[in-house]
Amino acid sequence: MNYEELLNFVKVKMSMTHIYQPVMIRTMLKAVDGAATVGEIASGFLNHDDSQLEYYKAITKRWPHKTLIHHGVVRYQRGSKGHDGIYRLQLDKALDAKQRERLREVCTLRLEEFKDKDPWIKKFRMLDKRSMPGTLRYDIIAKAGGMCVACGIKSTEALLHVDHITPVSRGGKTVSHNLQALCYRCNTEKRDRDETDFVLEHNRLKFRKRGCPHCKKLGHKHEIDNSMAFVTEPSNPATKLQKLVVPHRHITGAFDDMFPSERQLCLGLVDSVKKCIKSEDNSVKGFDVFFDQTKDTELKHYYIIVMPKR
Numbered sequence: 001m002n003y004e005e006l007l008n009f010v011k012v013k014m015s016m017t018h019i020y021q022p023v024m025i026r027t028m029l030k031a032v033d034g035a036a037t038v039g040e041i042a043s044g045f046l047n048h049d050d051s052q053l054e055y056y057k058a059i060t061k062r063w064p065h066k067t068l069i070h071h072g073v074v075r076y077q078r079g080s081k082g083h084d085g086i087y088r089l090q091l092d093k094a095l096d097a098k099q100r101e102r103l104r105e106v107c108t109l110r111l112e113e114f115k116d117k118d119p120w121i122k123k124f125r126m127l128d129k130r131s132m133p134g135t136l137r138y139d140i141i142a143k144a145g146g147m148c149v150a151c152g153i154k155s156t157e158a159l160l161h162v163d164h165i166t167p168v169s170r171g172g173k174t175v176s177h178n179l180q181a182l183c184y185r186c187n188t189e190k191r192d193r194d195e196t197d198f199v200l201e202h203n204r205l206k207f208r209k210r211g212c213p214h215c216k217k218l219g220h221k222h223e224i225d226n227s228m229a230f231v232t233e234p235s236n237p238a239t240k241l242q243k244l245v246v247p248h249r250h251i252t253g254a255f256d257d258m259f260p261s262e263r264q265l266c267l268g269l270v271d272s273v274k275k276c277i278k279s280e281d282n283s284v285k286g287f288d289v290f291f292d293q294t295k296d297t298e299l300k301h302y303y304i305i306v307m308p309k310r
Helices: 003-013 020-028 038-045 050-060 063-070 097-117 119-123 134-143 184-205 213-219 260-280
Strands: 035-037 074-077 086-089 160-164 179-183 229-232 243-247 286-293 302-309
Touching: 003 020, 003 097, 020 035, 020 038, 020 050, 020 063, 020 074, 020 086, 020 097, 035 038, 038 050, 038 086, 050 063, 063 074, 134 160, 134 179, 160 184, 179 184, 213 229, 229 260, 243 260, 260 286, 260 302
Parallel strands: none
Antiparallel strands: 035 086, 074 086, 160 179, 229 243, 243 302, 286 302
């Protein structure tokens, strides 16, 4: 199959009952030699969430596998034990960069045409319903204002994923404070980065300072906490029900010194504290929220003060 034949297949001959064929071809077109593993194609079908990867590996080897092989678009090479097989485009010669980009554009066009014709596909299976209740997914995206928390793109412009901040494969749980809304591009880039920098970033998260009163509290039980921060009471509160949201890591540069996930999880605890205070005292009309630090300027552990207003 040459460039013109493949282009004609994508533009004209490709009969679609779902998104799989153009996504599969587009994924293979990322590589100069037109090759992609089953896992890479499976990731392209939805996202990089571990709970979905096996599901879409099975999808890869069913309908698009049979159809694209039947039309002579791809060939499949089985993988050895414990390794994914590889799909490769059936081309009589390698495509140049311009041809690959043109084909990817046409795949994207066919994909968008199909989604426009069938809007339901936009809501198709973001996460396995067995592990992610629909209400929880909605809550996370609603909390983000229908935008990717990393780049700000709107849900009307790109499909949003609900991402585990700490991946499931590394012990992360499917709970609200460990979830965030990311677009496909940011979710993919986050995953690749985390594989590279996981040890470095998590070692930094373990930083404590000897003698710091807040670092000492980390081993205690707290009513409200998450993987990045906890809620405690000030020793001399300025008002009733005042709370502190304290990062686990010893933070010396306030908001700017935090990792994005730390900021999000600290602010998530601020929201939780507000709800708890309001449920406890209905005379509360609002809140003052601001950064402060330990009185000992040598130790400097920044935290967030949540002060109810009546």
